[in-house]
Amino acid sequence: MTQAPIVPNPKLDLVLERVVDVPRELVWKAWTTPEHVAKWFTPKPWFISDCEIDLRPGGIFRTIMNGPDGEQAINHFCYLEIVPNERLVWTDALLPGYRPAEKPFLTAIITLEAHGNGTKYTAMAMHRDEATQKQHEEMGFFDGWGTVLDQMVAYVKTI
Amino acid sequence: MTQAPIVPNPKLDLVLERVVDVPRELVWKAWTTPEHVAKWFTPKPWFISDCEIDLRPGGIFRTIMNGPDGEQAINHFCYLEIVPNERLVWTDALLPGYRPAEKPFLTAIITLEAHGNGTKYTAMAMHRDEATQKQHEEMGFFDGWGTVLDQMVAYVKTI
Numbered sequence: 001m002t003q004a005p006i007v008p009n010p011k012l013d014l015v016l017e018r019v020v021d022v023p024r025e026l027v028w029k030a031w032t033t034p035e036h037v038a039k040w041f042t043p044k045p046w047f048i049s050d051c052e053i054d055l056r057p058g059g060i061f062r063t064i065m066n067g068p069d070g071e072q073a074i075n076h077f078c079y080l081e082i083v084p085n086e087r088l089v090w091t092d093a094l095l096p097g098y099r100p101a102e103k104p105f106l107t108a109i110i111t112l113e114a115h116g117n118g119t120k121y122t123a124m125a126m127h128r129d130e131a132t133q134k135q136h137e138e139m140g141f142f143d144g145w146g147t148v149l150d151q152m153v154a155y156v157k158t159i
Numbered sequence: 160m161t162q163a164p165i166v167p168n169p170k171l172d173l174v175l176e177r178v179v180d181v182p183r184e185l186v187w188k189a190w191t192t193p194e195h196v197a198k199w200f201t202p203k204p205w206f207i208s209d210c211e212i213d214l215r216p217g218g219i220f221r222t223i224m225n226g227p228d229g230e231q232a233i234n235h236f237c238y239l240e241i242v243p244n245e246r247l248v249w250t251d252a253l254l255p256g257y258r259p260a261e262k263p264f265l266t267a268i269i270t271l272e273a274h275g276n277g278t279k280y281t282a283m284a285m286h287r288d289e290a291t292q293k294q295h296e297e298m299g300f301f302d303g304w305g306t307v308l309d310q311m312v313a314y315v316k317t318i
Contacts, residue, residue, distance in 0.1 A: 004216065004256060005256075006257075056161065057239060057240045058165075058239070081216045089217075091259065093259040094253070096163075098239060099171070100250065100251075100285065101263075102288070126258045
C-alpha cells in the first residue's frame with residue numbers, strides 16, 4: 001500500500017521546511033517518545049508537564065503545556081498515519097478513537113527525508129479554510145514551529 | 160502495530176450487528192471495489208451512478224447517489240484505516256488527504272469477524288454529540304444500513 005500524496009494548498013496550509021543536521025531516526029524518536037517530546041515541544045519558558053502517546057492509527061497524542069504564569073493548555077490529537085522515520089500525521093478534527101471532534105483546527109503532517117547526514121524536515125499544518133490558516137499564521141506558526149525545531153535539534157544532540 | 164480498540168458510546172454511536180451467511184472476504188470485496196459498491200450501497204430505488212475508491216489511509220471514498228425523482232447526493236469521505244477482511248474506517252470529518260472538513264457528521268467503522276462459514280458484521284457510526292446521533296437515528300440508520308446489508312448479501316452471492 002503506497003502512501004497517499006500530500007499536496008499543500010498555499011491558501012489553506014502552512015509549511016515549514018528546513019534541513020537539520022541530525023539524522024531522521026533521531027527526529028522520529030524525538031516526535032514519538034513522550035519523555036523526549038516533553039523536552040522540546042513548546043517554546044520556552046513554556047514547558048510540557050505531561051505527554052501521552054499511543055503510536056498507532058486512532059491512538060492518542062496528548063500534551064499538557066504550561067506557561068510561566070500558571071497558564072495551562074491541554075491538547076488532544078488522534079494519530080492518523082505512522083510511517084517510521086518518514087511520515088507522522090495527526091489531527092484534532094478527530095478525537096482519539098476516530099470520533100469527530102467539536103472544534104477542528106488542524107491536521108499536522110511531519111515528513112522526514114534523508115539529506116546527507118542530516119534530515120530534510122517538513123512540517124505542514126492543514127486547515128479547513130483561509131480564516132483558520134490566517135489565524136494560525138497570526139498565532140505565530142512559523143516562529144513557534146521553527147523555535148521548537150531548534151529546541152529539538154539541540155536536545156536530540158544530547159541523547 | 161496492533162489496532163486501536165474501538166469502544167462504542169451508546170449515547171453517541173449507532174451500531175448495527177448482524178451475522179450474514181457470506182464469507183468476510185466477499186463482504187470486504189463488496190465494500191472496497193467501486194463496481195461492487197455501486198450495486199448495493201444505497202437503498203433501492205436510489206442508485207449509485209459513480210463510486211471512487213483510493214483504498215489507503217488518506218485516500219478518497221466518494222459516491223454519487225441518485226433518487227428516483229432526480230435527487231442527487233454526493234458524499235466525500237477520507238479512509239483512515241484499512242485492515243483487509245477485518246476493519247475498514249472512514250470519516251467525513253476529514254476530506255481526502257486529511258484536511259479538516261467544514262461539517263463533520265460521522266466516522267464509520269466496519270468490523271468483520273469469521274463466524275462459521277459466514278461473517279459477524281458490525282457497522283458503527285460515531286458522532287460528535289448526542290444531537291447528531293439522534294439526527295442520524297431519525298434519518299433511518301438502522302433501517303437504511305440494514306437494508307443495504309441485505310442488498311449486499313444478495314448481490315455478493317451472484318458474483
